[in-house]
Amino acid sequence: MIGSPKRIGSGIAVWLVILGVLLYLPGHIGRGPQEILLNLLIWIGLAQAWNIIGGVGGQLSLGHSVFVGAGGYTLAMMMIKGGLSWPLAVIGGGLLSALLAWFLALPLLRLSGVYFTIGTSAVAIIALGWMVTWDWTGEARGLNIPLDALPSKTLKFQLIAFLAVLCCVVTYLILHSSFGLRLMAVRDDEGAASALGVSPRGVKAKAFIVSAFLTGLMGSTIAINQASIEPYSMFNLRWTVTALVMVIVGGMGTVWGPVIGAFIIYYLVDRSLQDQPVIQALLSGVLIILVISVAPDGVVGLARSAWAKVRGMRDSGDGDQQEPLTPGVVAHA
C-alpha cells in the first residue's frame, strides 16, 4: 500500500540507522566477523535486487547471472582498459546492466510464468557461451584487476554495506509506492490490472530494469572483492538460483524476506557447515525442504500469520502479502 510520507520517512530512517551501524563496524569488529558480514551483505543485495522482479513482480527470472557478470566485467574493463577509478566503474557496472535489461525486457517480458523463467535461463546460457569466446574480455582467462587500484578493506566493506542497504531501501520504497501497487496488481492478476488501465509490460519492464541495475551494482562489487574474475564463475547460473532460494525461503515480495533468507542460506547453512563438506549439500537440501514445508510463504510469511493469530485478528489483504500464483490448482491442496 502507499504509505503516508511520514510513515515512509520512519521506514527509511530505520534503514539509515542500520546503514550507520554498518558503516561504523569496520575496525570495531574482528576481521573474521567483518568478512562474514561482507559476504552476507553481498548476498542480501543480490537477493533483494532479485526480489524486486521475482518477489514483488512475481517474474521468476533465472537470467540475473547476466547482470552479475555484466556488472563485474564492466567494472573490470573500465578499470583495466579505461583506467577509470572504481567508484565510476561501479556506477558503470550498474548502468550497463540496466541498459542490457532494457534491451532484454522487450522480448523477455512478452513471456510469462514458467516461459519467462526458461527464456531468462536461455539468455543466461547464451551470455556465458558468448563470454568464454569473447577475445576482448579475455575469453575464459577472464580479467585481473590490479590490486592497488582497488579500495581499501574498510572502504570496500562500506561500499558493499551502502549498496546492500540501497537495495533494501529501493524495495521498501517500491512496496510503498503507487508503482509497487501496480506491480503487485499485475503479479496477482494481470488481466484485472490491465482492465484497470495498468500496462503490465511497462510496469514489469521498469521493475526488471531497476532489479538489473541493482544486481549490476552488486556484480561490480563482487568483482572488486574477487579482483580476478572469469566467465564461468561470474556468469554462473548459481548466483540466480541461490538468490531465488534465499528470497523464497525468507519470504517473497517482502523487504525483510531476502535479508532473513540470505542469513539462513549463507550463514546458517553454507557458512556453518563448511567443515562438513561432503554432507553439506545434503544437509542444506534437507533444511531447504524443511523450511519450505513448514513455511511455504517463507519465514516472513510464517511470522506474519503467527503475529496475526497472536493479535487475534485476520490478516486481510496486506499489500505485501504473498498471493498464490496458481489460481486454478488450489482446490486439492
Next chain:
Amino acid sequence: MNRRKSVAAVSTVAALAMTLAACGSSSGGGSSSSAAATSASASASASASDSGGGATGDPIVLGTTLPLTGPLGVFGPPIQAGYEQAVAAINAAGGVDVGGTKRPLKLVIKDSKSDPTVVTSTTKSLITDDQAVALLGSVTPPLTIPFSVVADQEQIPAISSLTPTLAWKGASAAGWKYAYDVFVDEVEQTAVNFQASDLVENNKKVYLFTDTEEDGKAMGGLWEQQASKYGYTIVGRSNFPPGTTDFTQFVQKAKDSGADVVIAQIIPPDAVALWKAMKALKYQPKTAWPEKAGTVGFNQAVGPLAEGASVFGWWAPKNGNEGGQAVYDANKAQFGDGLGTACVIAAYAMVQIMADAITRAGSTEPDAINTALAATKDLPTVLAKITIGPDHRAVTPVNAVQWQGDAQPIVWPADQATAKMLAPVPGLAP
C-alpha cells in the same frame, strides 16, 4: 510497516550482528586435520599431528581450501592426504624449528566446492578466523589464481602446486608478491605429447580436441606453436564448450585426416564421450592423450577403453626427489598406482617447502616467511629438488604416463620409464 515493527527490525539487526561477532571469534569453523574421514592412510599418523609429538611451542596454523566437492572434487582427497601426512610426519619428528623453539604444525582445511568465488571467501576466512600464517593451495589456475590474489591482498605467504605455472604467472601483470607456484611449465608440458609419441612409429599428424576453458585455449595454442619444432603437423583442431556430448562428426574428421596422434584438453565427462565416440567409430590412433580428464579415475570413467590412454605426469621415482618413493608406496593402495598418488606427493612437498621457509625465517611473521620462501634454493623434497625463481615459480620436471590396467606407469623419458608404451592405443581397438 508501523513503528513497533521498525524498532523490532533494528533490534533484530543488532542481535544478528552480535551473533556474528560471537560466532566469528569463538568457533571460526573449518576442520582441523584430525577431521579427515576420507584418508585412511593418514588416520594412522593423524594422532601425531594433534599431540604435536615432542614439540613445545604454540602450533603454527597452515590453512588450505580444497575442492572436496564440485567438478574438481577428485583432486581434494589426495591433496588433503598429502598435506595431512606431511604435517603428521613433521610433527612426529618434533615439529618445526622456529628460532630455537620446536613448534607443531596445525592444518585447517575448508571446502572450496571447486568454485573460484568460494575460494576467495574461504581463503579470507582461513586468515581472519583461523589465524593461518601461511596458506597451501589446491589445483588448476581457476582455483589457484583467486587463492593467490587473496594471499597478495592479505600479505600472507601462499604456495600452490598442481597448477601449470605459466597460466598462473600470466594472471598477475605486476608479478606475484606473496604467492608461489611449484609445478610444470606448460611449454615443457605440451612438448611431452610429441616427444613421447616419438616412442612409437607414427605419421606425425596430430588432431587437437580442446575446450573453451582457460587451459584448453592456452594449451591448444602451445601445441600448435610447438608441433613443427618436434616434426609434427597439426592436421585439425576442434574447440568445444564444456558439456559437449556429440563428438561424432569431429571424430570422423580426425579419422579422415589420418591423424595418428590425438590430443584432447577437455573436461572429464566430455573426454568420456569423446573416447566412446572414437571407439564406436573404430578410430584407433597410435597415441591418444586425454589431458586433464585422464589424470585421475579415467579407468573408472570409461572402463576398458582407458587402456593405453596417456597423459603428462609430474613425478617419477628417479626425477631427483628425496623420499618420494616412500610416500608413493604408502598411498598407492588408496589413490592408485599413478597420478592420484602423484597429487599426494605434490601436496606433501608444499608443506616441506613451507616448513623449511619458516625455519629459515626463524619466525612466523608472514613477511619473514615470505622472504625466506622466495630464497628457497635446491631444497630436496618428495616431489623434486625445488628452487624458487624470481617470478615465484619453481618449475618441476615433466614425464608421460600411460593407463595400463588400473595403473599409470611412466613411459617417457626413457631414463625414468617404468613401462613400455603400448601402441596403437589398445583400449580403442575396433
Next chain:
Amino acid sequence: MTAEALVNGALLGGLYALVALGLSLVFGIMRVVNLAHGIIVIAGAYFAIVITRQVPVDPLLTFLVVGPAIFLIAALTQRLLLQRLIGQSLEAPLVATFGLLLVGQGLFTYVFGTSPLSMSAPWAQNSISVFGMSILTVNMVAFALAVAVIIATQLVLTRTRFGAALRASASDPETASTLGVNINKMHALTFGIAASIAALAGIVYGTGLSVNPNDALPMLVLGFTVVVMGGVGNVPGTLVGGVLVGVVAAAVGGLIGPVYSPIAVNVLLLILLLVRPRGLFVRTTPRKPKTPAVTPNAATPAEVAA
C-alpha cells in the same frame, strides 16, 4: 557438415527426448516444475552402475530392477513431501524439488565421488554403415527406446481409463475429484512413472556417455530446452524437441563450430518461445498469451489427447 553428422545428431536427440519426457509429464499433469529431474536421471544411472558392478549384465536389463525402485522412491516422495506443497504456490514445490536436487547431489557425491562413471555394453561401442554413413548404434538404441516409450505413454494417456483420469486430473482437478478420481493417487503415479522413464534415460546416458553428480543442473536445463521446443505437456512433441536440439547442435557445430552450438540452441529456444510460446506443434491457436503456464486447461489435455 555432413548428412552423417545430422543423422547422428537427430538420433542422439532421441536420448534428449527420453531425458525430457518425465519433466514434461510432471509439468503437464501436476503443474510442478521438478528441479530434481536431472538428479533422478543420474540416480537411474548410478543404480544401474551398482548392479552391473555386481552382476555383469547388459545395462538395459538393470531397468527391470532400477525402474520399479525409482518408481517407488519417487511415488513416496510425492506422497510424503510434494503433495502438501502442490497448489499452495508455484514456488513451494519448486524450492522443495531444489532441496531434493541438493540432497541427491550430496548423497551421490558422498557415495560415488565427483568423477564421471559409465557402463559399457556392446551396443554402446559400435557403429554400422547405413547408406555409406557411419551411425552409432548407441544413438539408434536411444532413438528406438524414445520412440517406443513415447508411443506407449501416448497410448496410455489417450486409450485407457487411467489415462483419461490422468488427463482429467490435469485439466480440471476439482471436477475430476468429484467424479471419483483420486487426484493425490494420480499425482503419485505420474511422479513415479515420470521418474522411472528418467531412470531409463539415465541408464542409456550412463552407458552411451557418463554421469557425475554435477551433471544434474545441465541435465535439467537440457530437459527444459527440449520440453519447451516440443511444447509443454505435448508427449510426441518431446521427440521433436529432442531431435531439433540434436540436429541444430550438429549443424551449427559442423558449419560454424561446436563452441556456438549451445548458443544456437538457446537462441532458437528464445525465438520459439517468442513466436510459438507453447511449442512448435500446437494445433489450436493460443488463447490470450496471458499466463499459459499457470492456466491449467490451456496447454495439456487438448494436445495430449490430440
